[in-house]
Amino acid sequence: MQNETGRSFVGIMILIAISALTIRIAIERIIEFTTAQNESSASGTLKSISVALENFSRNNKNIYPANFALLTQSKPAYLDKNYIAISPVKGYVYNCPKLDSTGYICNAVPVNCRLTGKTNYTISTGSLFFSEECAK
Secondary structure, eight states: OHHHHHHHHHHHHHHHHHHHHHHHHHHHHHHHHHHHHHHHHHHHHHHHHHHHHHHHHHHTTTOOOSSTTHHHHSSSOSOSSOTTTTOOBTTEEEEEEEEETTEEEEEEEESSBTTTBSEEEEEETTTEEEEEEOOO
Protein backbone atom coordinates (compact mmCIF):
# COMPACT_ATOMS: atom_id res chain seq x y z
CA MET A 1 0.00 0.00 0.00
CA GLN A 2 2.83 2.35 0.88
CA ASN A 3 4.50 1.69 -2.51
CA GLU A 4 1.30 2.56 -4.43
CA THR A 5 0.97 5.87 -2.57
CA GLY A 6 4.54 6.73 -3.54
CA ARG A 7 3.83 5.99 -7.21
CA SER A 8 0.65 8.08 -7.10
CA PHE A 9 2.55 11.00 -5.59
CA VAL A 10 5.28 10.77 -8.25
CA GLY A 11 2.60 10.60 -10.96
CA ILE A 12 0.89 13.69 -9.61
CA MET A 13 4.21 15.58 -9.43
CA ILE A 14 5.02 14.65 -13.05
CA LEU A 15 1.55 15.80 -14.13
CA ILE A 16 2.00 19.12 -12.29
CA ALA A 17 5.45 19.65 -13.87
CA ILE A 18 4.14 18.97 -17.38
CA SER A 19 1.15 21.26 -16.79
CA ALA A 20 3.39 24.06 -15.48
CA LEU A 21 5.68 23.75 -18.50
CA THR A 22 2.72 23.83 -20.90
CA ILE A 23 1.27 26.90 -19.18
CA ARG A 24 4.64 28.66 -19.29
CA ILE A 25 5.02 28.04 -23.02
CA ALA A 26 1.45 29.21 -23.66
CA ILE A 27 1.98 32.43 -21.67
CA GLU A 28 5.25 33.17 -23.53
CA ARG A 29 3.50 32.75 -26.88
CA ILE A 30 0.63 35.00 -25.81
CA ILE A 31 3.10 37.68 -24.72
CA GLU A 32 5.03 37.40 -28.00
CA PHE A 33 1.80 37.66 -30.01
CA THR A 34 0.56 40.66 -28.01
CA THR A 35 3.96 42.36 -28.27
CA ALA A 36 3.97 41.93 -32.05
CA GLN A 37 0.46 43.37 -32.28
CA ASN A 38 1.42 46.35 -30.09
CA GLU A 39 4.51 47.05 -32.19
CA SER A 40 2.53 46.92 -35.42
CA SER A 41 -0.09 49.25 -33.98
CA ALA A 42 2.54 51.70 -32.68
CA SER A 43 4.35 51.81 -36.02
CA GLY A 44 1.10 52.42 -37.90
CA THR A 45 -0.13 55.03 -35.44
CA LEU A 46 3.15 56.95 -35.59
CA LYS A 47 3.00 56.93 -39.39
CA SER A 48 -0.60 58.21 -39.22
CA ILE A 49 0.54 61.00 -36.89
CA SER A 50 3.25 61.92 -39.39
CA VAL A 51 0.79 61.96 -42.30
CA ALA A 52 -1.54 64.20 -40.28
CA LEU A 53 1.30 66.59 -39.45
CA GLU A 54 2.50 66.70 -43.06
CA ASN A 55 -1.05 67.29 -44.36
CA PHE A 56 -1.57 70.06 -41.81
CA SER A 57 1.65 71.67 -43.00
CA ARG A 58 0.65 71.46 -46.67
CA ASN A 59 -2.72 73.05 -45.93
CA ASN A 60 -1.18 75.83 -43.80
CA LYS A 61 1.62 77.22 -46.00
CA ASN A 62 4.28 74.77 -44.75
CA ILE A 63 3.70 75.63 -41.10
CA TYR A 64 3.31 72.73 -38.67
CA PRO A 65 0.85 72.94 -35.76
CA ALA A 66 2.02 74.56 -32.55
CA ASN A 67 0.39 71.81 -30.50
CA PHE A 68 -0.88 68.31 -31.13
CA ALA A 69 -4.49 69.11 -30.21
CA LEU A 70 -4.87 71.20 -33.38
CA LEU A 71 -4.80 67.98 -35.40
CA THR A 72 -7.98 66.70 -33.75
CA GLN A 73 -9.80 70.02 -33.27
CA SER A 74 -9.59 71.37 -36.81
CA LYS A 75 -12.43 70.97 -39.33
CA PRO A 76 -11.97 68.45 -40.84
CA ALA A 77 -9.81 66.72 -38.25
CA TYR A 78 -6.44 65.40 -39.36
CA LEU A 79 -6.51 62.70 -36.66
CA ASP A 80 -9.39 60.95 -34.94
CA LYS A 81 -7.68 60.87 -31.50
CA ASN A 82 -5.13 62.88 -29.57
CA TYR A 83 -2.72 59.98 -29.03
CA ILE A 84 -0.47 62.05 -26.80
CA ALA A 85 -3.28 62.97 -24.41
CA ILE A 86 -4.72 59.45 -24.18
CA SER A 87 -1.37 57.60 -23.90
CA PRO A 88 -0.65 54.80 -23.28
CA VAL A 89 -2.41 53.17 -26.24
CA LYS A 90 -1.95 49.42 -26.80
CA GLY A 91 1.20 49.26 -24.69
CA TYR A 92 2.91 52.35 -26.14
CA VAL A 93 3.27 55.94 -24.95
CA TYR A 94 3.25 58.61 -27.65
CA ASN A 95 4.90 62.00 -27.40
CA CYS A 96 6.26 64.76 -29.60
CA PRO A 97 9.23 66.34 -27.82
CA LYS A 98 9.67 68.72 -30.77
CA LEU A 99 6.52 70.15 -32.29
CA ASP A 100 6.68 73.69 -33.59
CA SER A 101 6.01 75.63 -36.77
CA THR A 102 9.22 74.37 -38.41
CA GLY A 103 8.84 70.63 -37.86
CA TYR A 104 8.38 67.75 -35.49
CA ILE A 105 9.90 64.71 -33.84
CA CYS A 106 7.43 62.19 -32.41
CA ASN A 107 8.09 58.97 -30.50
CA ALA A 108 6.31 55.78 -29.56
CA VAL A 109 7.94 54.05 -26.59
CA PRO A 110 6.74 50.80 -24.98
CA VAL A 111 5.28 51.15 -21.50
CA ASN A 112 7.26 48.11 -20.38
CA CYS A 113 10.23 47.14 -22.55
CA ARG A 114 10.06 43.48 -23.62
CA LEU A 115 6.53 43.02 -22.28
CA THR A 116 4.36 45.55 -24.16
CA GLY A 117 6.87 46.12 -26.97
CA LYS A 118 10.49 45.55 -27.94
CA THR A 119 11.02 48.55 -30.22
CA ASN A 120 11.14 52.34 -29.83
CA TYR A 121 9.85 54.21 -32.86
CA THR A 122 10.67 57.78 -33.91
CA ILE A 123 9.37 59.79 -36.84
CA SER A 124 10.50 63.27 -37.80
CA THR A 125 9.83 66.07 -40.26
CA GLY A 126 9.53 64.72 -43.78
CA SER A 127 8.21 61.36 -42.48
CA LEU A 128 11.68 60.03 -41.66
CA PHE A 129 11.02 56.84 -39.70
CA PHE A 130 13.51 55.24 -37.28
CA SER A 131 13.24 52.21 -35.05
CA GLU A 132 15.55 50.77 -32.43
CA GLU A 133 15.36 48.04 -29.87
CA CYS A 134 14.39 49.39 -26.48
CA ALA A 135 16.85 49.13 -23.61
CA LYS A 136 15.68 47.09 -20.67
